[in-house]
Amino acid sequence: MKPAPFEWHGPERLEEVLALLAEYGDDAKVLAGGQSLVPMLALRLTRFDHLVDVNRVEGLAGISRLDGWLRVGATTRHRVLERDPQVHEAVPLLARATPHVGHFQIRNRGTLGGAVAHADPAAEHPAVALALDAVMEVSSVRGAREVAARDFFEGTWATVLSPDEVLTGVRFPIRAERSGFAVEEVARRHGDFALVGVVCAVTAGAGAGDRLDRAALALFGVGGTPVRATTAERALLEGASLEEVGMAAANEIDPVDDLHASARYRRKVAGVLVQRALGRAIEEARRG
Numbered sequence: 001m002k003p004a005p006f007e008w009h010g011p012e013r014l015e016e017v018l019a020l021l022a023e024y025g026d027d028a029k030v031l032a033g034g035q036s037l038v039p040m041l042a043l044r045l046t047r048f049d050h051l052v053d054v055n056r057v058e059g060l061a062g063i064s065r066l067d068g069w070l071r072v073g074a075t076t077r078h079r080v081l082e083r084d085p086q087v088h089e090a091v092p093l094l095a096r097a098t099p100h101v102g103h104f105q106i107r108n109r110g111t112l113g114g115a116v117a118h119a120d121p122a123a124e125h126p127a128v129a130l131a132l133d134a135v136m137e138v139s140s141v142r143g144a145r146e147v148a149a150r151d152f153f154e155g156t157w158a159t160v161l162s163p164d165e166v167l168t169g170v171r172f173p174i175r176a177e178r179s180g181f182a183v184e185e186v187a188r189r190h191g192d193f194a195l196v197g198v199v200c201a202v203t204a205g206a207g208a209g210d211r212l213d214r215a216a217l218a219l220f221g222v223g224g225t226p227v228r229a230t231t232a233e234r235a236l237l238e239g240a241s242l243e244e245v246g247m248a249a250a251n252e253i254d255p256v257d258d259l260h261a262s263a264r265y266r267r268k269v270a271g272v273l274v275q276r277a278l279g280r281a282i283e284e285a286r287r288g
């Protein structure tokens with residue numbers, strides 16, 4: 001099928017993007033890598049009279065460090081996140097989650113901003129943002145604002161972004177000393193969206209003991225949004241075994257039955273993936 005007719009706009013400055021979004025409101029949609037939007041338009045699952053292509057906008061792509069954060073511009077491609085040594089060193093979880101996104105052809109075009117703004121509940125990057133307490137940078141003609149990742153995702157393909165707003169970048173905290181990270185997911189085939197996945201970040205306490213200072217677990221593919229398993233995180237910090245933490249995470253999610261997997265299956269797999277991911281992350285954190 002082909003998309004319904006639309007007018008394409010190719011602004012080169014952020015101010016032009018904001019003006020177009022303000023002018024056309026609900027009739028306009030931002031086009032980034034097109035890896036989710038274009039199939040939806042072609043299948044006529046959605047239609048917009050105006051597409052505002054942000055690929056040429058100066059300054060919207062790129063990676064920079066500032067005051068303990070790594071800032072990733074919205075149109076930075078997945079492929080860059082996967083390969084840039086700075087990302088591997090400063091935000092390992094982001095670098096490690098990215099190869100799980102689709103196939104390399106998709107990662108060549110798809111963008112971080114697109115993945116986050118699209119808010120697919122089975123996508124990796126929203127879960128990474130949630131686990132790391134990332135900050136979303138948002139702009140419109142009304143001004144700029146920042147939104148914490150925990151407040152950003154509202155439901156399947158739904159975020160707090162208004163039709164006139166554009167995501168300009170995401171800030172991730174630079175890894176702390178003695179921290180470890182892991183990504184685990186189950187998909188039917190490599191490149192498919194995950195049926196269930198987990199990303200985790202832990203920081204080991206100073207000294208030789210087993211104490212952890214921080215534990216973050218975000219699950220995806222288990223509900224309308226990525227989910228922080230806060231009860232499981234607390235249990236881990238209080239010294240529970242990995243098996244107990246896995247069970248706690250499985251019990252606090254609310255997955256649904258769908259064409260791809262039953263809720264029961266998702267819950268069971270989530271518990272196992274949490275154990276596996278935490279085992280690796282904790283080992284990495286303790287190695288220092």
Ligand SMILES: Cc1cc2nc3c(=O)[nH]c(=O)nc-3n(C[C@H](O)[C@H](O)[C@H](O)COP(=O)(O)OP(=O)(O)OC[C@H]3O[C@@H](n4cnc5c(N)ncnc54)[C@H](O)[C@@H]3O)c2cc1C
Pocket residue numbers: 029030031032033034035036037038039054074075100101102103106109110111112113114115117118120122123124125161165166167168191192193194
């Ligand atoms: C076969 C296939 C498999 C895939 N598998 C996975 C997978 O396993 N995991 C995964 O995470 N993704 C997967 N994807 C999706 C892929 O990651 C997309 O790149 C991503 O979801 C959207 O990024 P994009 O830049 O292509 O955005 P687009 O498709 O251009 O846009 C997606 C949505 O985000 C909005 N948007 C984009 N950028 C902005 C912005 N800066 N500000 C405001 N709104 C914006 C658009 O308006 C649109 O609503 C897959 C896609 C395909 C086709």
